[in-house]
Amino acid sequence: MLQIKSVTCIKQERCLFAALNFSLKSGQIMQLAGPNGAGKTSLLRIIAGFAMPDEGDIFWQQRSIFKCYDEFAAELLFIGHKTGVNNQLTALENVAFWLQINGYDDRQDLYPLLAKMGLVGLEDIPVRMLSAGQQRRVALVRLWLNNAKLWVLDEPFTALDKSGVQFLQQRFVEHLANDGAILLTTHQDLTTQFSNLQTVTLEYRH
Numbered sequence: 001m002l003q004i005k006s007v008t009c010i011k012q013e014r015c016l017f018a019a020l021n022f023s024l025k026s027g028q029i030m031q032l033a034g035p036n037g038a039g040k041t042s043l044l045r046i047i048a049g050f051a052m053p054d055e056g057d058i059f060w061q062q063r064s065i066f067k068c069y070d071e072f073a074a075e076l077l078f079i080g081h082k083t084g085v086n087n088q089l090t091a092l093e094n095v096a097f098w099l100q101i102n103g104y105d106d107r108q109d110l111y112p113l114l115a116k117m118g119l120v121g122l123e124d125i126p127v128r129m130l131s132a133g134q135q136r137r138v139a140l141v142r143l144w145l146n147n148a149k150l151w152v153l154d155e156p157f158t159a160l161d162k163s164g165v166q167f168l169q170q171r172f173v174e175h176l177a178n179d180g181a182i183l184l185t186t187h188q189d190l191t192t193q194f195s196n197l198q199t200v201t202l203e204y205r206h
């Protein structure tokens with residue numbers, strides 16, 4: 001499904017990683033580990049096609065993502081550090097917008113979806129007035145609103161409480177069972193036992 005071939009990244013004359021190789025198949029989850037500054041976000045951004053590697057290439061279904069980016073992008077859901085949520089809008093308005101751009105029926109009842117993420121009573125408040133964890137919950141509603149096969153998630157558990165972390169991992173299980181694949185960074189251990197979990201660790205290189 002996804003192959004990282006011989007990928008090198010250099011930032012400010014520091015080589016973050018060199019000739020990195022790994023692959024991810026459908027049904028698999030991969031945790032990218034490593035200390036602050038090791039290059040995890042840089043790698044995720046390259047894999048999502050937002051930045052070019054200094055060397056190497058990323059393949060999706062055997063083709064370079066840089067040569068078939070539109071097809072790859074249609075299969076990708078990237079949720080990064082910045083939540084991608086419009087802070088001026090309410091949670092409900094954000095979700096209605098995502099539904100529209102993903103071609104879903106935007107007249108459906110959105111309240112149950114927000115309730116799933118523990119946002120009952122907060123649906124109509126501008127997102128900027130929510131806590132960091134609540135804002136992240138709004139951002140993560142997107143995991144229920146698309147058919148992307150590959151999820152690339154940078155620190156998805158940040159600011160979530162225990163129940164949020166658990167709920168998110170249940171969603172991961174569903175996605176993997178539907179032949180999806182997940183690549184994520186997290187500084188905390190996953191609490192769900194995933195049978196198809198792989199870990200890649202980036203060391204901090206000086």
Ligand SMILES: Nc1ncnc2c1ncn2[C@@H]1O[C@H](COP(=O)(O)OP(=O)(O)OP(=O)(O)O)[C@@H](O)[C@H]1O
Binds near residue numbers: 034038
């Ligand atoms: N846009 C940029 N321009 C220059 N240097 C950058 C840029 N983005 C990141 N870096 C540098 O690249 C290195 C790796 O950063 P990156 O964010 O990929 O690390 P990380 O492993 O995700 O860290 P963390 O665990 O703290 O999120 C850091 O030393 C950082 O200063």
